[in-house]
Amino acid sequence: MKGILEEANAIGPQITAWRRDLHQIPELGLETPETSAYILQELKKMGAEDIKEKIGGWGVAALVKGTLPGKILAIRADCDGLPIVEETGLPFASKNGRMHACGHDAHTAMALGAAKLLIAHKNELAGTVKFIFQPGEENVKGAKAMIDDGVMENPAPDALLGLHTGCLWKEAGPGEIGVRYGALMAAVDRFQITFRGKGGHGATPHLAVDPVTMASAAVMELQTIISRELSPLDPAVLTIGRIAGGTTFNVIAEECVIEGTVRTLSPETRDFMEKRIRALASRTAEGMRGEAVV
Structure with missing residues (x-):
């Protein structure tokens, strides 16, 4: 194990270089052609096998086949960015009006590093490792698109590993990995609610039906689902972002729209939310003489 760790540290500068290259070319959603081309280029350089591209759009997959018999493990990394203008001033900052603000450039670089290290040791590897590079994590469409296009087949993994950089948790520091029994990463759902009323003049609210008031009340009421209806042992998060x-x-x-996200750790809680x-x-809308479309 010590030898593997030393080798991993030795390719650290290469992983950093991959991450900084990717950081400069963030792409959104399922449309990641430049990112996918970069991943393909690096996988071919290091000698990955059975490389497949354009899975569910611009997804990429490749195999590292060990010479010894064993099971199939998949390692998945997301690779899309966010519609945020970068203002870091770093020499490798994005200049295309988008940003890798969630760390997916690091996820992709880490997966490339794992592939490179395993290829160097495939004579000692029992089984096969399938690497999956997934666009469309932020819009919650990429995984389904790749699965529908067969990424979990030929070969079908016995298990799959994924991770997220430590920017979401402060408990694990640099060089540390956090794990737990049960669910760790939450299901992500997005919702939009349109409140409809009757427009009017601000001086005569009694002649109108105000959807902004409905939305304002709903923003507060929705939080009571978390604080008063869920068990504290089965937590969830609800955030209104717009x-x-x-x-x-x-x-x-005449209308007011709110959008938000729900994060849950079990299918039952997800359905309940x-x-x-x-x-x-x-x-809430009916109580204020309006209607809501969810």
Whole structure:
């Protein structure tokens, strides 16, 4: 094991270089042609086998086949960025108006590093390791697109590993890996609620039905699902990230839209959250003479 760790440290500068190259070319959603081309180029250089491209769009997969018999392990790395303008001023900063602000450039670089290290030791490797490079993590479409296109077949993995950089947790420091029994990474769901009322003048609210008031009430009420309806032993997170309604200061809008995300750690809680969000949004709107479309 000491030898492997020393080799991993030795290719650290290469992993850093990969990450910085990728950091300069962030792409969004399922449209990652430049990123995929870079991954393909590096996989071919290091001698990966059975390289497949354009899986579910621009996804990439490759194999490292050990010479000894064994099971099939998959290692998955996401590779898309975010629609954020980078202002770090770093010499390798993105200049295309998008940014790897969530660490997917690092995930991809780490997976390339693991592939390079395993290729160097495939004569000692029992089984096969399948590397999966997935676009579309941020829009929650990439995994399904690649699965529908057969990435989990030929060969089918016995197990799959994924990770996220430590920017989400402070408990694990540099050089440390955090693990736990049970679910660790939450399911990510996005929701949008459109509140509809009746527009009018700000001076005569009694003649209108105000969707901004409905949305404002719902933003607060939705949090009671977390604080008063879920067991503290089965937690979830609900965040409203966007609220938009109206066009000027003295006119009551006809619509107001809120968008948010729900994170859950079990299928049962996920289903419960969807049911309660729909019910609470509708009842809040109805109580204020409006309607809600979830």
